Amino acid sequence: MGRLTGGDPSLLRRINSAVVLHALRSAAPPASPTLTDLVKVTGLSRPTVEGVVEGLMDTGLVVEAPAEGGEARRQGRPARRFRFRREAGHLLGIEIGPHRIAALMADLGGRVTGSAHAEVAQTASADERLDRVRSVTAELLERTGVPRSRLRAVGVGTPGIVEADGRVRLGTALPGWTGLALGDRLRRSFRCPVLVENDANAAAVAEHWKGAAIGSDDVVFVLAGLSPGAGSLIGGRLHRGFGGAAGEIGALHLLGRQASPEEVLSTTGEPLHPLDEAQVARVFTLAREGDERAGAAVERFMRQLVHDVAALVLALDPELVVVGGWAAGLRGVLEPLRAELARYCLRPPKVAQSLLGDSAVATGALRLALDHVEEQLFAVESTVTARR
Known part of the structure; x- marks a missing residue:
């Protein structure tokens, strides 16, 4: 032009x-x-x-x-x-996680028209995981009767530090993920714009759009799991940081100032191995049954999680903290977090549990795809408005 x-x-x-x-x-x-x-x-x-x-x-x-x-x-x-014509094009939002692949289909108005998901082994290679992404999306396209050519944009949420071009700079949660040119690999399959984002960032966008953070523009979303991550919105806009690593609170133990997750959740004095969700679920089950060592491990886990979140809240001063991820379902996680934030923060934020649950990441990825299409449709109007 x-x-x-x-x-x-x-x-x-x-x-x-x-x-x-x-x-x-x-x-x-x-x-x-x-x-x-x-x-x-x-x-x-x-x-x-x-x-x-x-x-x-x-x-x-x-x-x-x-x-x-x-x-x-x-x-x-x-x-x-x-x-x-909201049906003039379609969007996909995809979550690529350690245990499952989930996809949502929507029209150009953001109305969800279909969904699909499949389990995947945590030990699956990058190629195996991407093959599962292709099979899940192919199933969804066939079931909804949408030709691949009608896709206007695809959003993807995945663990790791993601660069602007969709390359995963660091991704320790999934085998073979570090250095993976994820955006390029997926563009070959979809032949339309593919936007790749960190999973906690995508979930933060989702909660602001359709979840617990509607009406709040300064938000921290905590994806609480084995290695917690966080996404944040400042003034209603996603804050990625200079290199896309904002909110990586799960890396704090690498600085040597905290115990590792394997040490925190140990019930034997030796690091927990293997560190996976099945093992961790067993620790929490034992704690509920009254096992003292398991109870102490859960207490350490909770204390470290709330301290990590408090550090982020002190830096960003959000109006609201939303807690999601599998740990959000743990009994009593919200009250300890509220108490710690009240103890450390000059103005404690509100604390809420995710309303979107395990659909948060895919929903946020869908919103990112919709944002991209809206920028294309209304870019001139936005540019003119910005100049006034």
């Missing part, structure tokens, strides 16, 4: 198109605006709106809607109504 200038008519057309499309997409279903409605909402002239709508219909993003019931019964020709 050539360089646009302030007087370039093509820029004006793009601005008008983005404004009208935004108005149509924002109309609450089943309402379908008329041309008169669009003129009022956008402030554009009627001939301009008519021309833009015809152009958007040519692209397949807008379609003429049927007349509403009352209008159809009146004499004379009813006013033409239009709607944004």
Whole structure:
């Protein structure tokens, strides 16, 4: 595309198109605006709106809607109504985790239209795990009847420190993940934009969109597990840090200032081996049954988790901390966290449990894909707004 200038008519057309499309997409279903409605909402002239709508219909993003019931019964020709075609494209949100692959399908309005998941061995190689991703998404596409060519964007949430191009710079939770060009590998399968993000970051986005953090723009989401991670929103925007490593609180023990997870959860004096969720679940079961050593291990785990979170809260001063991951279901995790934050923080945040549970990562990945498509559709409007 050539360089646009302030007087370039093509820029004006793009601005008008983005404004009208935004108005149509924002109309609450089943309402379908008329041309008169669009003129009022956008402030554009009627001939301009008519021309833009015809152009958007040519692209397949807008379609003429049927007349509403009352209008159809009146004499004379009813006013033409239009709607944004949410079904004009589709999005995928994928979670690639240690034990499972999960995928969500949505239309361009963000409405979930299908889901699929499959178990995967924690010891699976990178190639085996990616093969499982392909099989899960192929199943979902076939079940929903969506051709692969209709995908507009794919979001992916995965453990590890993820660079902007989708390469996993460090990923110790999954075998063969460190250094993996995950974004490039997946783009070969989907042939559309693929956005890869850290799983805790994706979950933070999800809770802000559809979960416990709706209405809160300064949020810390804690993905509490064997090696806890955190994602944060500042002013409603995801904070990744300079290198994508913001919120990696699970790495604090590597600095030598804390015990490792294997030591924290040990009931024998020797590091817990193997360190996996089955072993850890056994420790928590023993603690509930009254085993003193297991109870002490659980107490150490809780204490270290809340101290890690407190350090992040002191740095970011969020309004809300949301706790998710498998440890969020542990009895009593929220109250100790509230007590520790009240002890250490000048203004303790609210603490809530995730409302999305094990769908948080895939939901956040879906939201990232939707954000990408919205940037494409409304980029001109956003740019102009930013310059004002």
